[in-house]
Amino acid sequence: MSGPGSFKNQTMSKTGNRAAILECISTAGKIARVDIAKVTGINPATVTAMTSDLLEEGIVEALPDEEKQNTKRGRPQVKLCLNSKAFILAGAKISEDAITVAIIDFAGNQISEYVREGNSFSISKEQLAENLKEAISAAIANTDFYLSDISALGVGVPGYVDIASECVHWSPAISDTPTNFVKTLRSVFDFPVMLDNDVNLATLAEQRFGLGKGVSDFLVVTIEHGVGMGIVLNNNLFRGTRGLGGEFGHTKVQLNGALCRCGQRGCLEAYVADYALLREADTAFKFKTSHDLPTGQRLAALYQEAKSGNQAALSIFERAGRMLGMGLANLVNIFDPSLIIFSGERMQYDFLYEKDVLEELRKNTLDIDRPPPEVRVHKWGDLLWAKGAAAWATEYVIHQVVAKTNAC
Amino acid sequence: MSGPGSFKNQTMSKTGNRAAILECISTAGKIARVDIAKVTGINPATVTAMTSDLLEEGIVEALPDEEKQNTKRGRPQVKLCLNSKAFILAGAKISEDAITVAIIDFAGNQISEYVREGNSFSISKEQLAENLKEAISAAIANTDFYLSDISALGVGVPGYVDIASECVHWSPAISDTPTNFVKTLRSVFDFPVMLDNDVNLATLAEQRFGLGKGVSDFLVVTIEHGVGMGIVLNNNLFRGTRGLGGEFGHTKVQLNGALCRCGQRGCLEAYVADYALLREADTAFKFKTSHDLPTGQRLAALYQEAKSGNQAALSIFERAGRMLGMGLANLVNIFDPSLIIFSGERMQYDFLYEKDVLEELRKNTLDIDRPPPEVRVHKWGDLLWAKGAAAWATEYVIHQVVAKTNAC
Numbered sequence: 162m163s164g165p166g167s168f169k170n171q172t173m174s175k176t177g178n179r180a181a182i183l184e185c186i187s188t189a190g191k192i193a194r195v196d197i198a199k200v201t202g203i204n205p206a207t208v209t210a211m212t213s214d215l216l217e218e219g220i221v222e223a224l225p226d227e228e229k230q231n232t233k234r235g236r237p238q239v240k241l242c243l244n245s246k247a248f249i250l251a252g253a254k255i256s257e258d259a260i261t262v263a264i265i266d267f268a269g270n271q272i273s274e275y276v277r278e279g280n281s282f283s284i285s286k287e288q289l290a291e292n293l294k295e296a297i298s299a300a301i302a303n304t305d306f307y308l309s310d311i312s313a314l315g316v317g318v319p320g321y322v323d324i325a326s327e328c329v330h331w332s333p334a335i336s337d338t339p340t341n342f343v344k345t346l347r348s349v350f351d352f353p354v355m356l357d358n359d360v361n362l363a364t365l366a367e368q369r370f371g372l373g374k375g376v377s378d379f380l381v382v383t384i385e386h387g388v389g390m391g392i393v394l395n396n397n398l399f400r401g402t403r404g405l406g407g408e409f410g411h412t413k414v415q416l417n418g419a420l421c422r423c424g425q426r427g428c429l430e431a432y433v434a435d436y437a438l439l440r441e442a443d444t445a446f447k448f449k450t451s452h453d454l455p456t457g458q459r460l461a462a463l464y465q466e467a468k469s470g471n472q473a474a475l476s477i478f479e480r481a482g483r484m485l486g487m488g489l490a491n492l493v494n495i496f497d498p499s500l501i502i503f504s505g506e507r508m509q510y511d512f513l514y515e516k517d518v519l520e521e522l523r524k525n526t527l528d529i530d531r532p533p534p535e536v537r538v539h540k541w542g543d544l545l546w547a548k549g550a551a552a553w554a555t556e557y558v559i560h561q562v563v564a565k566t567n568a569c
Numbered sequence: 570m571s572g573p574g575s576f577k578n579q580t581m582s583k584t585g586n587r588a589a590i591l592e593c594i595s596t597a598g599k600i601a602r603v604d605i606a607k608v609t610g611i612n613p614a615t616v617t618a619m620t621s622d623l624l625e626e627g628i629v630e631a632l633p634d635e636e637k638q639n640t641k642r643g644r645p646q647v648k649l650c651l652n653s654k655a656f657i658l659a660g661a662k663i664s665e666d667a668i669t670v671a672i673i674d675f676a677g678n679q680i681s682e683y684v685r686e687g688n689s690f691s692i693s694k695e696q697l698a699e700n701l702k703e704a705i706s707a708a709i710a711n712t713d714f715y716l717s718d719i720s721a722l723g724v725g726v727p728g729y730v731d732i733a734s735e736c737v738h739w740s741p742a743i744s745d746t747p748t749n750f751v752k753t754l755r756s757v758f759d760f761p762v763m764l765d766n767d768v769n770l771a772t773l774a775e776q777r778f779g780l781g782k783g784v785s786d787f788l789v790v791t792i793e794h795g796v797g798m799g800i801v802l803n804n805n806l807f808r809g810t811r812g813l814g815g816e817f818g819h820t821k822v823q824l825n826g827a828l829c830r831c832g833q834r835g836c837l838e839a840y841v842a843d844y845a846l847l848r849e850a851d852t853a854f855k856f857k858t859s860h861d862l863p864t865g866q867r868l869a870a871l872y873q874e875a876k877s878g879n880q881a882a883l884s885i886f887e888r889a890g891r892m893l894g895m896g897l898a899n900l901v902n903i904f905d906p907s908l909i910i911f912s913g914e915r916m917q918y919d920f921l922y923e924k925d926v927l928e929e930l931r932k933n934t935l936d937i938d939r940p941p942p943e944v945r946v947h948k949w950g951d952l953l954w955a956k957g958a959a960a961w962a963t964e965y966v967i968h969q970v971v972a973k974t975n976a977c
Contacts, residue, residue, distance in 0.1 A: 177610075390903075394802070400905075401903070402786035402907060403942075404905065406902070406904050407903065411902050412899040412903065413822075413895050414824065425932065425933060427895075427933075490821060491820040494816040494817075495809070495814055495900075496809055496810060497811045498809075499810060524833065525833060
C-alpha cells in the first residue's frame, strides 16, 4: 500500500498529532520519545513538546527504561506510558446468557471483572440497558471507585451496528430493532457510551492484548452464536467504507443454500454457527439433550457425540469445517493477509474439524511459491471481549482529552 | 476509518510532502494551492514553497483559473497542473489477441495509441517482450517523439503479479511462469518498466479518467477472459496486505463446483468468464460457430443465440448472472462500498443478465434502511486499460522526480 499507487490523505493538525502520540503510547504500552517520533512520523521536537504537556497534565507518566539503565551513554532513557490513574474505563460484552464486564485503568490494567448471569437474547432495549447497569454497578462495587468515577463505557453487541448513526440495524440481543440503542444507554448512564459490533471489539482486544499485538494487518474470525470477522488494515480497524463491512458470517457459500437466521439463504453462518450445528443435530439423529438447556451445553453434548464416534455428529462438524475453509479461502483471495486469528470461546471445539478447515483453505487459495497465511487459534471467553470494549472506551477518552485541551 | 479506532502511520518527510503534492495535482488534473493544502493536510506555507520549486523545475505549470477570473478580490487565483511537456509515458495492455498501447504526456493527455493485432496467449516471455517492443515502437512512430524520449512504461498483464518481488506467479499470457517478467522487459527497453495485474491498472484508469474520479472508496469488477477486481480504499489501490489480494474471480461460490482454469473448483470465474460461458455452450446445445474463431466472436454468437430466444443460451447467461450477483453480494458484505463499477469491453453483453445480477445482489446483502451500493457500468475497450498502465508509469516518474531532486 505504499510507493506508486499510494496516496494518503494526511492530516497533521495539532489535534491529530496529540491524538496520534497518545494512541501510539496506548498501543505500545510503554515507549521512548524517539520511538514515538519514528512510529508516528511526527517531528521529534514536536513529540518532546507535546509529551511535556501530557506529562504536566498527568495524562502520561514517565518510567525509567530498565533495559537501557545499564548503558554508558548520558542520562538514562525514559519510556512513556499512559498514566494509569488518569481515567477509569468500563467495557461490557453482551452475550446470550450473560453480560460480562471489565473495569480497567487508563493504562489498560484490569481493576475488576464481573459476570451477570441470566441475560437472555431478544429483550427490549430498556431491559437490556437496565441489565447492563446492574452488571456495571456490580463490577464497580468490587473496587474502591464509584460509578461516577467511570469516564466512558464501551459496549459490544452482536448484530449490525452502524457506529456513525448509532443505529443497531439488527441484533439477536435486542427485540426492538432498528433502534438507536446508544440513546437508550445515555438515559441510563451519566458517562459517555460507545457501542459497536462485538466482533470489532474482540478484534480491538486481539490488537491491544492478544495475538494481534504489533501486527499491522490481520483478520480475526469468531465463531459462536454467529460467525464474525474483524479486519485490521494498516493498524486500523476497517469497518467497511460505509461502516457496515466485515459481515463474513453472511457471505454466501452456497447459492440458495441453508436458511440463515438473518432470513437469507446460503450464509456461511447457516453452516457453521452454533444454531446451525444444533439444527443439523436435531435432524440427523435423536439428539439426547433437552432443548431447554443453554446453547453452550447442547453444543458440548453434540461435541461429545462426535468425539465418541457418532458418524452423524462427526459429519456435522466436518461439513462445517469444509464450509468454513471455503469461506476463509475467499477472505485470503481478497485480502491476502499474513495472519488469521480464530478467536473466542468456541475454539475449544475446533480441533474436531481443524483438519478439514485448513485442508479446504489450502485447496481453495492461490497456490504460489510462498507460505499461506498463518492461522492461529486463541481460546478465550467473554472477558477479553469486555476488555476490548473497555479499550475502545479508552480510545474515546484519548480523543476527548485531545479535543478538550486542544489550544490551537 | 477515522475517529476512535483509527491510527494512521503518518510519514511527513519532505520527500513525502513533495510526492503527496505532485500526486494530488496529478489526481485533480488542475488545482489551486489552497486546495492542495486542504486535500493533503500539508501546511499552506510548505505547499507554496514546494510548488515554487516544482514550477521552477518545469515539472508543474500554472494556469489562470477561468472560473475565478471575474471575481473582484485581488490578483486572479491560479491553478497548478503537471507540465504536459515534462515527460512522455507509455502504457500497454496485453490481452489474448492484441497488445494495446497508449502514449500520454505528463498531464495525462493522450498523444498516440496503437493496437498490435495477432498477439496470442501462453507465449514465451521473450516473445511477449518482443511483441511489446514492436507495439510501443509503432505507437511512438506516430508521434514527433522517439522511443528514447519515453520516461517509463507501465504494463498490465492478466494473472497473479506480485509487484514487490516483480514475480508473475501465473499468467495466461506467458508460458514460462513463475518468472520475473520485469527483468525480461528491462533487457528489451532502455527506460524503467512497471508491471502489474491488468485489473489493478484498469482500476487506476477508472480512478484517473473514469467513473471513479473523485471517489475515495470503490470496487471495480471486470469480466472478460477472467473475472478481476480492483479495490480502492481511502484513495489507495489496495493490493492485499501481502500484495496478492483482490482475486475476486477465484473466490469460491460453490464447494467442489465447476473446474476453473486455475485448477481449483467452484471459482466465480468458472461460472461467469468467457471460457466458462463457451464451455457451457458447447455442452448444452450444438454451438454453431467454429472453435477456431477468436473468443470474442464466439461469445458474440452465443449472445445472439440468447437474444433470439434460445433457452439454453439464455440459461447460461442467467446462471452466470446469479453466480456473479452472489459473488458481488459477498464483496458488499465484506467492504460495504458506496460504488461498484462494472468495467471493460464485455459489459456490452451485460444487459442480458443484469436483472439477475442485481436481484441476486439485493437478495444476498444485508437489508438495512439505506440504499444498496450504486452499481455503474462502464463499457470500454483495451485503450483505457493501456491509459491506466501509462498513469501508473506517471506515478512512478512522480516518485522518481521526488527521489532525484530531494535535497534533504
